[in-house]
Structures are given as C-alpha cells and as structure tokens.
Amino acid sequence: xxxxxxxxxxxSGPTGDDRHGGEQAGVSTRERILDVALDLFTDQGFxxxxxxxxxxxxxxSKPAIYYHFTSKEEILMALHARLHxxxxxxxxxxxxxxxxxxxxxxLSELLDQMVAQRKxxxxxxxxxxxxxxxxxxxxxxxxxxxxxxxxxxxxxxxxPLRDRVRMACSLGAVLGGMFMAGEAFDDLPSAELxxxxxxxxxxxxxxxxx
Amino acid sequence: xxxxxxxxxxxSGPTGDDRHGGEQAGVSTRERILDVALDLFTDQGFxxxxxxxxxxxxxxSKPAIYYHFTSKEEILMALHARLHxxxxxxxxxxxxxxxxxxxxxxLSELLDQMVAQRKxxxxxxxxxxxxxxxxxxxxxxxxxxxxxxxxxxxxxxxxPLRDRVRMACSLGAVLGGMFMAGEAFDDLPSAELxxxxxxxxxxxxxxxxx
DNA sequence: GTCTATAATGTGATAGAC
DNA sequence: GTCTATCACATTATAGAC
Numbered sequence: 001x002x003x004x005x006x007x008x009x010x011x012s013g014p015t016g017d018d019r020h021g022g023e024q025a026g027v028s029t030r031e032r033i034l035d036v037a038l039d040l041f042t043d044q045g046f047x048x049x050x051x052x053x054x055x056x057x058x059x060x061s062k063p064a065i066y067y068h069f070t071s072k073e074e075i076l077m078a079l080h081a082r083l084h085x086x087x088x089x090x091x092x093x094x095x096x097x098x099x100x101x102x103x104x105x106x107l108s109e110l111l112d113q114m115v116a117q118r119k120x121x122x123x124x125x126x127x128x129x130x131x132x133x134x135x136x137x138x139x140x141x142x143x144x145x146x147x148x149x150x151x152x153x154x155x156x157x158x159x160p161l162r163d164r165v166r167m168a169c170s171l172g173a174v175l176g177g178m179f180m181a182g183e184a185f186d187d188l189p190s191a192e193l194x195x196x197x198x199x200x201x202x203x204x205x206x207x208x209x210x
Numbered sequence: 211x212x213x214x215x216x217x218x219x220x221x222s223g224p225t226g227d228d229r230h231g232g233e234q235a236g237v238s239t240r241e242r243i244l245d246v247a248l249d250l251f252t253d254q255g256f257x258x259x260x261x262x263x264x265x266x267x268x269x270x271s272k273p274a275i276y277y278h279f280t281s282k283e284e285i286l287m288a289l290h291a292r293l294h295x296x297x298x299x300x301x302x303x304x305x306x307x308x309x310x311x312x313x314x315x316x317l318s319e320l321l322d323q324m325v326a327q328r329k330x331x332x333x334x335x336x337x338x339x340x341x342x343x344x345x346x347x348x349x350x351x352x353x354x355x356x357x358x359x360x361x362x363x364x365x366x367x368x369x370p371l372r373d374r375v376r377m378a379c380s381l382g383a384v385l386g387g388m389f390m391a392g393e394a395f396d397d398l399p400s401a402e403l404x405x406x407x408x409x410x411x412x413x414x415x416x417x418x419x420x
Numbered sequence: 421g422t423c424t425a426t427a428a429t430g431t432g433a434t435a436g437a438c
Numbered sequence: 439g440t441c442t443a444t445c446a447c448a449t450t451a452t453a454g455a456c
Contacts, residue, residue: 029421045339047257050449064422066451129255129336155394165406168390169383173414176382177375184365184374196375203413204383239439261432273434274440282432 030068037075042123046130086113087146098153100205115190170204240278252333256340296323308363310415325400380414
C-alpha cells in the first residue's frame with residue numbers, strides 16, 4: 001500500500017539514469033529488495049525472516065540478492081540508514097540544551113516523519129533486539145544512532161528530573177498513539193490521528209505547575 | 211540483580227517440599243532455567259539466544275533443559291504465562307465500558323507490576339515479533355492475550371475517538387517512562403520514577419477540555 | 421545481474437546410558 | 439534429572455556458469 005511511497009521517497013541511490021536490465025518503472029532492484037525486506041521484517045521479525053522468503057517474494061534466487069547486499073545484516077543496516085535519513089533533521093534540534101519546548105518541536109517533526117514512513121518506524125520498534133545486536137558489532141566511529149541520541153538527551157543531568165521523565169513519557173506516547181493500537185485506528189485519516197497525538201504530547205510537556 | 215526476586219515471586223510451582231537432587235535454596239531447576247532465559251531473551255532477543263547459551267550459563271547440557279521444557283518456544287510461553295499472571299488482576303478492570311478513569315486505574319496497577327517485574331515487561335516489549343509468531347500457532351481457545359485485550363479496548367467504537375487515542379498514548383507513556391530511557395533513570399528509586407510517570411498519565415487522561 | 425548447485429555452520433531436538 | 443553423542447534440518451553465504 002504505502003510501499004510505493006517508501007521506495008520513491010528514499011533519497012539517494014542510482015535510480016535515475018543508468019537503468020538497464022531487469023529494472024521496472026525506475027525502481028532499482030536494490031530498493032525493491034529493501035521494500036520487500038521491510039514488509040517481512042515488520043510482521044515476521046528480522047530473525048523470523050529468511051533470505052529464501054525475501055527471494056521468493058521477489059521471484060528471484062538468493063544469490064541474486066547477495067549480489068546487491070553482502071549479507072542479511074546489511075539489508076537491516078540499509079533500512080536503518082533509511083530511518084536515520086528521515087530522522088536526522090528532527091534530531092538536529094537536539095543541539096545545546098534540550099528544553100521541554102525543544103523536545104516538543106522535535107516530537108512534532110518526528111510525528112510528521114512517522115506518518116510518512118509509518119512502516120519503517122514500526123519495523124524499528126518491533127526489531128529492537130536484532131538492531132541492538134547489530135549495533136554492538138558495528139561500533140564504527142561511535143555511530144550517532146537515533147535511539148542513542150534520545151537516551152543521551154534523557155540522561156542529561158542538567159535537566160530537572162521531572163522534565164526528563166516527561167520527555168521519555170511523551171516519546172512513548174507518540175509511539176503508543178501511532179503504533180500501539182494496531183489496526184484500531186486504521187480507518188482514521190492519519191492527519192487526524194497525528195493531530196490527536198500531538199495534543200496529548202502538548203499536555204504532557206506543558207509545564208503548568210512549575 | 212532483581213533476578214532473585216523474579217524467581218521467588220513466581221507464584222505457583224513445586225518449589226516447596228519435594229526438593230532433592232541438584233536443587234539449591236528451594237529454587238526449582240525449572241525456575242532457574244526461566245530466570246536465565248529471561249535475562250538472555252531480554253538483551254539478546256529470543257531468536258538471538260540459543261539453547262546452548264542457556265545451558266552453558268546454567269552449567270548444564272541442552273538435554274537437561276529439554277527434560278524440563280519440550281521446546282524452546284515453551285520456555286517463551288512460560289515466561290509469557292508469568293507476565294499474564296501478574297497482569298491479569300489489572301486486566302480484570304476492563305469489564306464493561308472502559309472510561310478514561312477506569313483506564314487510569316488500570317495503568318496505575320500496571321505500573322506497580324512493572325516496578326516489581328521490570329525485566330519481565332522489558333523482555334515482552336523487546337520480543338514482540340517472536341511472541342506474535344508464537345500466538346499465531348498457539349491459537350488455542352482464542353487465548354486472552356494481554357496485548358490483544360488492550361487493543362480490543364482501544365478499538366471500542368462506543369468510546370470517543372479522542373479518548374481512545376489518549377488511552378493509547380498513556381499506555382505508551384507508561385512504557386516510555388519506565389523503559390525508554392534505558393539506564394538513564396537507574397540511579398532513581400523506582401518508587402519515585404513510578405510517581406513521576408503516574409503524574410504524566412494523570413495529565414494525559416484528565417478530560418479538562420471536555 | 422541472475423542463475424544452479426553446493427558448501428559450511430549452527431540450530432532445535434532426540435536416543436539411550438547412568 | 440542429567441549426561442554424551444548424534445540426527446535432521448534450515449540457515450547464511452559462496453563458487454562458477456551464463
């Protein structure tokens with residue numbers, strides 16, 4: 001459904017000019033593999049999905065996939081890179097001290113990205129274990145992982161404890177509002193859901209008593 | 211750390227009288243296996259943990275574990291049963307219509323359980339994919355899974371949409387406040403953290419504008 | 421770029437002795 | 439209840455033809 005968006009929305013990649021061979025409609029094979037993997041990883045989990053399944057759904061053989069990715073983990077890394085691409089602009093707001101107001105604007109932008117890249121965020125939420133295992137191995141250049149940056153901000157000792165907890169709660173509220181209900185909010189226009197969650201976040205971050 | 215609590219707190223089990231053989235301090239082997247599995251599943255994931263690892267940490271062999279559990283999945287099911295045991299009293303509040311107030315009391319009781327059984331809830335949060343796969347196979351008697359009951363309440367069409375979103379957000383806020391920060395709140399007494407999260411939930415569920 | 425065939429490994433699980 | 443030894447299998451990944 002939203003699969004086509006995700007493929008075309010991914011910024012970089014040689015999707016433009018040098019098409020030849022088995023490509024179709026300007027979508028490179030690499031992106032098609034990532035789209036299928038995103039689907040399968042989301043509802044079967046990374047470990048619960050085999051290369052054979054990915055290949056079968058693409059009407060390819062396994063080695064064809066290994067031509068585009070050196071390993072199964074690299075597919076997961078590429079999907080992680082996709083998320084990081086979308087999240088980094090929101091993450092840029094975390095320079096300097098992170099007040100409740102800054103945090104609120106961050107979550108607002110994050111909400112926009114979640115609406116546009118719903119499945120990508122859902123996949124990350126449901127494969128935390130596999131992703132963390134990946135990050136333990138790939139500690140290259142002390143990667144600025146998105147979750148790590150969040151926790152870093154949450155651990156800032158210069159902030160009042162109450163505020164830090166509210167920040168964590170509001171982040172959880174966003175995830176809960178957007179993903180927890182499963183298909184309970186599927187008939188609801190995503191813009192409306194976004195707005196309702198945004199209101200909840202505002203209530204959480206408003207420092208009324210202080 | 212909190213491992214001893216989890217072992218002794220588990221209600222049922224023949225831990226009492228008929229000790230003999232290799233047991234120590236009244237903790238049955240079955241419970242010790244579950245404790246180790248809980249640790250490993252929590253920080254490596256269910257699929258990322260092998261029976262060999264579980265056995266090695268217990269200074270046992272694999273077949274010794276298969277004497278107590280018929281499969282690896284059964285270990286996960288047993289841990290799921292543990293959670294269900296602790297959560298069912300809170301879940302009992304969901305009879306009839308679930309107002310915001312009812313939901314608030316439910317989350318309050320759930321918060322107590324999370325403080326007492328922190329690792330158990332964390333493990334569930336981090337192995338959603340494996341647990342869902344398990345539930346697809348084991349659709350015995352249309353199990354009253356805890357998450358399914360939550361989603362059921364969230365999907366109740368007789369409730370205002372705004373309330374349902376607030377319920378989802380508050381549940382997410384609880385998870386976020388208790389688990390999202392990782393070790394950022396570890397020095398904080400759990401009672402104090404619980405209180406701060408509870409306040410956030412209260413703000414989320416207070417129907418001030420309606 | 422994609423294929424057929426196969427290697428290499430680790431896994432969950434079992435048989436049977438003690 | 440626990441062990442040694444082993445099975446059967448699926449998996450990731452590679453070699454080499456086209």
